[in-house]
Amino acid sequence: MKIIKYPNKNTWSELLKRPTQTVNDIESTVNQIFEDVQRNGDTAINKCTSLFDGADLQSNLVTKQEIEEASSKLSSELKAAINQAKSNIETFHKAQKTERVSVETSIGITCWQEKRAIQKIGIYIPAGTAPLFSTVLMLAIPANIAGCKEVVLCSPPNKDGKIANEILYAAQLCGVTKIIKVGGIQAIAGLTFGTETIPQVYKIFGPGNQFVTVAKQLATKYGVAIDMPAGPSELLVVADDSANASYVASDLLSQAEHGTDSQVILVSTSENFINEVETEIKTQIKVLPRQNIAEQAINNSKSILVKTNEEALELINDYGPEHFIVATKNNNFYVNGIQNAGSVFIGNYTPESAGDYASGTNHTLPTNGFSKAYSGVNLDSFTKAITFQNIxxxxxxxxxxxxxxxxxxxxxxxxxxxxxxxxxxxxxxxxxxxxxxxx
Amino acid sequence: MKIIKYPNKNTWSELLKRPTQTVNDIESTVNQIFEDVQRNGDTAINKCTSLFDGADLQSNLVTKQEIEEASSKLSSELKAAINQAKSNIETFHKAQKTERVSVETSIGITCWQEKRAIQKIGIYIPAGTAPLFSTVLMLAIPANIAGCKEVVLCSPPNKDGKIANEILYAAQLCGVTKIIKVGGIQAIAGLTFGTETIPQVYKIFGPGNQFVTVAKQLATKYGVAIDMPAGPSELLVVADDSANASYVASDLLSQAEHGTDSQVILVSTSENFINEVETEIKTQIKVLPRQNIAEQAINNSKSILVKTNEEALELINDYGPEHFIVATKNNNFYVNGIQNAGSVFIGNYTPESAGDYASGTNHTLPTNGFSKAYSGVNLDSFTKAITFQNIxxxxxxxxxxxxxxxxxxxxxxxxxxxxxxxxxxxxxxxxxxxxxxxx
Missing domain, CATH: 1.20.5 (Single alpha-helices involved in coiled-coils or other helix-helix interfaces)
Incomplete structure (x- = not known):
């Protein structure tokens, strides 16, 4: 990691800058596929699936039999783990239910607000090197608690025309109503316009590569809402000598393995601690299967030495991290003072991966500084507040x-x-x- | 109004179609001004203000003296009215405050969610034929309750370089921290990038013409959040013989006077009632100062005769109106069954204009069918939910x-x-x- 000592405040914005993504060259591809899907429906979808995923499908729709087979192939240990995660996520998101807010604002004027579920939603789950089934839990569970009627999951098939067993198992477990083998831009276009097999939805959730991100942005032009704009995943850790350097190193690496563009930042008032973490990273990184990716991300990452907790907090609020780990002598100072962050992990035994999988909080969070204005996905993301009045x-x-x-x-x-x-x-x-x- | 009797369900989507707006020709102008403001700051802003508003300003900033003068020029009756509205809006939005949601999801795993204010927000208030000061109340009051630190209001000056007294009075009353004389695309660009006088903000609220709407959309590409996508205002009334035809006509006209593109729809199970409303509209429209506008809007509007309440409800949920007035024998059926609407007005003595100004609910609502996925502006629009966990x-x-x-x-x-x-x-x-x- 690059170590930056006591940076002057006027260098912060340059220091904390995220790499800008150029999307202009992608936009024309996205536009083309949207037009094709709008005009030709499933014919366009199937053409894309053949071209981009190398799969020629008889049908896009995942059958009941495929789901049963998927379930039978998972180990009972993994199923038990998924069930425990589901239980915690359910508990936390059920607690977010809000009652009707009703007030007589003046005599004879009753106003109230009620949340009602978004009736039709789409969930996009990327494929790639590993099946991100944890995101199925994070999106389908609150959709179900909210009461969404139609929950459509799209995920790209592999060359054999299959979706990973873990994704299918999680989807049926969490009440997804329809699973469709379609990925990339064409999936988002299908959910936006509807086709013979893909239902049109009102809001699209889920992560994805640059193509999916630009496609979701375009979907909003056609009146479809999206969860939030997406960017590369981020972790900022603030830690001092009271923290455990090997734990912090393991957290930084868990973020770094996501991708070469992952953002990893360590902020500390202790130069000694920064050096310890450096040493730990060098040891731990060697045994990682994704060492190459993690190494590139770590090389682009920063350890920032600051003078005081106050300065650290100001810098962190300026940055607005997606994930924020606090492991200091004075955790409450940071917990009370943080204004801009997606999710906050407190203390030595709260690794980010707990929230990524199983503690109960949602892992779909605002990146790229969007935490200054956006919430992470929560129960309300699947409802809208309607007001009523009777005079x-x-x-x-x-x-x-x-x-x-x-x-x-x-x-x-x-x-x-x-x-x-x-x-x-x-x-x-x-x-x-x-x-x-x-x- | 066009009367459509017992339309077949497969004609609904055509029948309920909103006029599509073409924004492509506006986009290049918006892009140009954004680039200019990003590069040249206030110099670009002042050039635009001179060009579009015909005002050459010494300074963009509204002074304390201007605010005091504005206040002294308003009648005490209007001030009292604004104060009553403020009180009701405050009461309803304060009631929307949510407590920290905290759960031990499993033993030793505590997760909680807290709302924290968006620190810097921008409010856009259009000028035009009349000053829309009611929107100042609807946006600045909840911003203040939420605890937003910086609340920047932008509104275009007239040729004399002035903003309407009503807007200035409402702004200072509701805790706006800075008022800037700037309108149109350049205002949105200023709030997006920040200039020497305009602070950069994290989220922009408020209505505007097509230029402002496209500019707000572009702002999201630069990481600034917006309240919601905007379209022409809409009202759908469902009413039967138990309703008062002259009241319903007055409500339809209050919507129609907004603009020639306003959407006005009456749904009824009673042909007789539809005819009565027609007659009433013809009488009432004659005395309106904005008769021309209302007439054009009414000519494009529809009275839809349906067989049953069930059919009416299904059609209304398909449309997803911004404003929804219910005046029937069976109001509860509609209140319980409505899934897609911005705000619902119940009974014979609850005109839409109550919610537009003073009952307490917010009047910034999703148009264009966006009520299927978006909430109207409410207290949460000015906060983001952050999750925390301690294991x-x-x-x-x-x-x-x-x-x-x-x-x-x-x-x-x-x-x-x-x-x-x-x-x-x-x-x-x-x-x-x-x-x-x-x-």
Whole structure:
């Protein structure tokens, strides 16, 4: 890691800069596939699947038999692990349910807010070197708790036309209603427009490569919502001499193995600790199967030495990390002061991988500094808040004149009239006055 | 209004289609101004303000003196009205505060979720024929309750370099921290990149014309969040013979006066009622100052006659109206069954204009069918949910093996190691087993 000692505040923004991604050259490909899928439906989908995934499918739809086979092939240990993770994720996301918020704002005026499930959602699960079935849990479980009616999962098939057993098992376990063998841009296009086999959905969730990311962005232009904009995964650790250097090194490496573009940052008030972590990384990295990837990511990463906890916190809030591990003598200072982070891991026995898999929190989190404005995926991501109001005659009497005055000041006479015409029936005498203003 | 009787379900999607907007020709203008503002800051801003608003300003910033003058020029009646509205909006949005959600998902594993304010937000308020100061209340009040540190309001100046008194009064009343005389694309670009006078923000709220809408969309590409995609305002009323035709007509007209592209739909099981509303509209429209606009909107609008409440509800959920008025014999049926709507107005004495101004609910709502996936603006729009977790040694013992198994199945060895290296210290005997798997 590059060690940066006591950087001046005016160098922070350069220091904390994420690598910018150029998406312009991808956009035309994405546009083309969207147009093709919109026009030709499954024919376009199948053409893409053949071209990009090398699979020629009789049918996109995963059958009940395939799911049963997948389940029978997993070890009972792994199934038990998935079940334990599911139980914790369920517990934490069920706790996020909010009751109807109802208030009488003035006498006779009752306003309330209720969350209702998004009826149709899509979940995208990438394939690649390993099956990311943990993301199935993170998205399908809260969708189910929220009450989404249609939960459509898309994942690219391998050359033999199969989706990984782990993904199929997790999907049926967590209540996915339809599993479709389709990946990449064409999957997002299918969920956006709907095809003969892919249902059109209202919101698309899930990670993916640059093509999928740009495709999700384009989907929003067609009125489909997305979970959040995506970027390479990130971890920032703040730690001091009270922390364990080998633990911190293992956490930094767990982030670094994700990809060569992973962002890993260590912030510390202790130069000695930074050096210890350096040494530990060199030892631990040697035995990793993904050593090459981790090495490149670590080479681009930074250890930042700062003078005080206050300075560290300010720098961290400037950066807004996706994952934030706190292992210091004064954890509460950071926990209370953090404003911009996706998820916070506190203490020596709380590795990021706990939240990645099984502690209960969601691992779909804002990268790229988006934690300054975006939440990670949570139960509310699968609902929308609708407001309701019921006004009695007395309520309208209380508030009518205020509405009339404000509408008039905004030059919206018909808005005023909608109140005046009712007030006239409620309080005939006053309505005369009100009407005289109208004329 | 066009009367459509008992339309077949397969015609609904055509029937309920919103007019599509073409934005491609606007995009290049928006891109140009963004580039200019990013490169040249206030110089670019001032050039645009001179060109588009016809104002040559010494300074963009609204002064304390201007705010005091504005306040002194408003009538005490209007101020009292604004204050009553503010009080109701505050009451309803304060009630939306959520407590920390904390759960021990398994023994030794504590997960919690907390909402923290978005630190810097921008509010855009359009000018035009009348000052939309009610939107200042709807955005600045919840921003303040949430605890946003910087609340920057941008609104275009008139030719004399002034912002309307009502907007300035509402802004200072609701805790806006900075008011800037800048409008259109250049305002959104300024809030996105920051200039010498305009602070860079994390999220931009507020309505605007097509240029502002496309600019907000572009801002998201630069990492700035927005409240929601915007489209022309909409109202759908479901009403039967128990409703008052003149009230319903006044509500439809209040929507129609917004703009010629406003969407107005009446759904009813009663042909007689539809005809009564038609007659009422013809009478009421004559006296409106914005009669021309309302007439064009009404001509494009639809009265849809359906056979049953069930059919009506299905059609309404298909459409997903921004505003939804329910005035029937069976209001509860609609209130319980509505899945897709921005805000619901119940009964004969609850006109949409109550929610537009003063009842307490927010009037920044999803149009264009976005209510299928988006909430209207609410307190949570100004916060993000951050998750936290703290795991004890015992907690990691409980969950460690599950994490190891899942990480291994996903091919992420370093994720597994981050747990194994800790378990080795906690339970040395078991760690031997765990390590043997690693090698």
């Amino acid at each position: 009695t005659k007395e309520g309208l009497k209380n508030i009518g004149n205020t509405i009339e005055l404000m509408a008039e000041a905004e030059g919206l006479q018909a808005h005023k009239n909608a109140v005046s015409i009712r007030l006239k029936d409620i309080i005939p005498a006053q309505a005369g006055i009100s009407n005289s203003k109208t004329e | 004890t040694k015992e907690g990691l013992k409980n969950i460690g093996n599950t994490i190891e198994l899942m990480a291994e199945a996903e091919g992420l060895q370093a994720h597994k190691n981050a747990v194994s290296i800790r378990l080795k210290d906690i339970i040395p005997a078991q760690a031997g087993i765990s390590n043997s798997k690693t090698e």
